[in-house]
Amino acid sequence: MTGPVLAVDQGTSGTKALVICPERGVIGAGFAAVRPRHLPGGLVEVDPAALYDSVLHAGRRALTEAGEPVTALGLANQGETxxxxxxxTGRPLTDALVWQDRRAATVCAELAPHADELHRLTGLPLDPYFAAPKMAWIRRHATAEGVVTTSDSWLVHRLTGAYVTDAATAGRTHLLDLDSATWSPRALDLYGLSGERLPEIVDNAQPVGTTREFGPEIPLTGLIVDQQAALLAHRVTAPGSAKCTYGTGAFLLAPTGGAARRSTAGLVGCVAWRLAGRTAYCLDGQVYTAASAVRWLAGLGVIRGAADLDPVGATVPDSGGVVFVPALAGLAAPWWRGDLRGSLTGLGLDTAPGHLVRALCEGLAAQVVELSRAVAADLGEPLDVLRVDGGLTRSALLMQTQADLLQRPVEVSPLPDATALGAGALARLGAEPGLKVADALPQGGAATVYEPGIPAGEAARRLDRFRAAVAALAAGSPA
Incomplete structure (x- = not known):
């Protein structure tokens, strides 16, 4: 049996690292903040050196706290940055364009006649959220030198010298043939990227190299996108259930088994993971702003931070007729209207901070409901339960609102760092090939279960108000 492993979750606003022991659980933790720059016009970028430094700082802190050696390293990444x-040399030639960045909208506009073909090939809608439009934008407007990749390939190269990406991350590019899980020559041609030197696509659990960047030599044996890592950690591996992570954005993933699915309801069909050469798939839906919307509200002085959601929201019984569409970085699935801006309606002289908090919680929860409905439409049956994780799950108000509008139980994970735990499980699987997947995963069970507390009719009325606000927002902006 492998000993402790180091799991690193390189996220949008920071990097979390855990040292995980198979018998004792988490025995060391570290965190390093990352501060992306939000610029006018929907631009979001970050200094690549800040990403790499955060990985090293968080990892070293976790190892120092654990005080014992590790046998393997797992790395989770942002996916579309x-x-x-x-x-x-490993030297960055550009800033990193973060997944929220919208500057590649011009690339997508040019490729609009090929949107259906690209969807059939890759399972993904045409949107600057994904990696390939940003890659093409960099080639057209920034530099023709070096290689252009998702951030994981650069991080892995800096750590080990290997030039790889994992199958799940490759599935976030818009360049992967979803059925064969190989690079698509046709997609590359459409994006003008045919001459690019792309990384080798590897399984999510296998040795890819070794690193001394944390001190002693450690083999890197697990690679995955952050949301798929959380899906694995939740033990959500079969159709019928889903997980949602409430981080900078909110991301709902639902497994579909061993067959690739193309959504007809506005979701993303993508690789969940590839283990021992066998590919598993999932449907994915995104909310671009979750914790970032809470930070926006705090920036206005309405609250001090996420910890204020419950006490401030408790000062009023409901939203007072206020409807908030928190499309502060556009609307993602199932609408795919990144051009839209958020809206607050129903304001009055009697509107108080508590009404705004409750309206924000309803706006976030309503978007997750729409994702759940889209999954049900694609799979032909409703979800039985939603398992959730992420920092915002600490808000009882948000989680109760989610259960109310979803009209299904919401199970809050006892795993506050599900993404890192998923990366750690893959590191163990890659280091110990005979290990079963179920034996590598953290033990399940819900810390809290929120049951619907309002009648279905009231939930439907609130959702209708939100949908009407989205429709008004869309009608006021050119498609």
Missing amino acids: VLAWDPA
């Missing part, structure tokens, strides 16, 4: 870099 991209940069150009020099493969000879």
